[in-house]
Amino acid sequence: MSELTMTAVERRHLLSAEQMARFVTEGFLLLDAFVPQQLNERVYEDQVQGGHGHTFWNRSEAVREVFELPEVQGIIQSLVGSRPVYDHSFLHIVPDHYPVAQDWHGDSIIDVRPHAFDIQLFYFSHDAPPEMGPTLILPGSHLRKINTFSLARYKNIVGQRQLAGKAGTLAILHHGIWHCAQPNATDRTRYVFKLRLRPGQEQRGLFNLDGYDSPEVRRIIEQGYQRWQGNEDRLDHMQRAKLWRYVTGDDSVDVSFEGALTRMGI
Incomplete structure (x- = not known):
C-alpha cells in the first residue's frame, strides 16, 4: 500500500x-x-493499458499526481487534515452497454464516531455524461446512517x-452519503477511480474560516432542506x-432550527 504524499498548501487552496x-x-x-487535461490523458492511458482494482494506485504515477495537485491537497486538508490516513482505493471499470444498475447503499456503516467522517474522492479521467452511468447520490443523506x-x-x-x-x-x-452506480448505455468503457481517506486529526477549523458565521453561510445550512x-x-x-x-x-x-441547540443548553 502506498501512502498519499501531503505538502503544505497556500490558504487560497483551502475550501x-x-x-x-x-x-x-x-x-x-x-x-x-477540475484536473488539467494533460494529466487526465496520462491517467486514462494507464487505465486503458490494464490498471484495475486495488492495484491501480500503486501502478499509476499519474493518478497519484492528481491527488498531489495543490488544489486537490487543499480540499483534502480542509476536510481530513494534513495527515490523512490512506484507507483504500479502487479503479472501477464498467464496460460499454452494461445494463445493470447498482442498488442504493451506504459504505462503512459500522461507525461509532458522532461527527468525524472519512471522505471518498471519485475522479473521472474522461468525459462521463449521464448516459455513461456515473454514480447517483442523494444530497443530504450523509447524516442518516x-x-x-x-x-x-x-x-x-x-x-x-x-x-x-x-x-x-x-x-x-x-x-455516509447514499449512492449507487448506473448502467453504461454508451459504446465506451467507464472508468472511475475512488480514493478513500480517514482523518489523521480532529476535523475542527481545517478550512478557510473567513465568514463562517456570515448570513450567506448560515443561509446555506439553515435552508438546506x-x-x-x-x-x-x-x-x-x-x-x-x-x-x-x-x-x-x-x-x-x-x-439549528429556531436556535434549538442554544435553547437546550447544548
Missing part, C-alpha cells in the same frame, strides 16, 4: 466557508473538469443527483448544525 457549508449540508462537492444495502428496495428517490461531468471531474463525498427528508427534515437540520459546530471548531455557533 471556503461557503464550500464547507455546502459539503456539510449536501454531503458532497462536485468540481467539473443506514445499514449497507437496506436501501436496495428503492429505485429512484426524489432529489437524487448524478455525478456526471467532463474529463477531470472530481467529486468529494462524505463517507431536501424534499426526500419528509417530516424528519428538521431533525436533519439539527444534525447539520451539530456537524457545523464540529468542523468550525466553534461550539457556540448555532445554525
Whole structure:
C-alpha cells in the first residue's frame, strides 16, 4: 500500500466557508473538469493499458499526481487534515452497454464516531455524461446512517443527483452519503477511480474560516432542506448544525432550527 504524499498548501487552496457549508449540508462537492487535461490523458492511458482494482494506485504515477495537485491537497486538508490516513482505493471499470444498475447503499456503516467522517474522492479521467452511468447520490443523506444495502428496495428517490461531468471531474463525498452506480448505455468503457481517506486529526477549523458565521453561510445550512427528508427534515437540520459546530471548531455557533441547540443548553 502506498501512502498519499501531503505538502503544505497556500490558504487560497483551502475550501471556503461557503464550500464547507455546502459539503456539510449536501454531503458532497462536485468540481467539473477540475484536473488539467494533460494529466487526465496520462491517467486514462494507464487505465486503458490494464490498471484495475486495488492495484491501480500503486501502478499509476499519474493518478497519484492528481491527488498531489495543490488544489486537490487543499480540499483534502480542509476536510481530513494534513495527515490523512490512506484507507483504500479502487479503479472501477464498467464496460460499454452494461445494463445493470447498482442498488442504493451506504459504505462503512459500522461507525461509532458522532461527527468525524472519512471522505471518498471519485475522479473521472474522461468525459462521463449521464448516459455513461456515473454514480447517483442523494444530497443530504450523509447524516442518516443506514445499514449497507437496506436501501436496495428503492429505485429512484426524489432529489437524487448524478455525478456526471467532463474529463477531470472530481467529486468529494462524505463517507455516509447514499449512492449507487448506473448502467453504461454508451459504446465506451467507464472508468472511475475512488480514493478513500480517514482523518489523521480532529476535523475542527481545517478550512478557510473567513465568514463562517456570515448570513450567506448560515443561509446555506439553515435552508438546506431536501424534499426526500419528509417530516424528519428538521431533525436533519439539527444534525447539520451539530456537524457545523464540529468542523468550525466553534461550539457556540448555532445554525439549528429556531436556535434549538442554544435553547437546550447544548
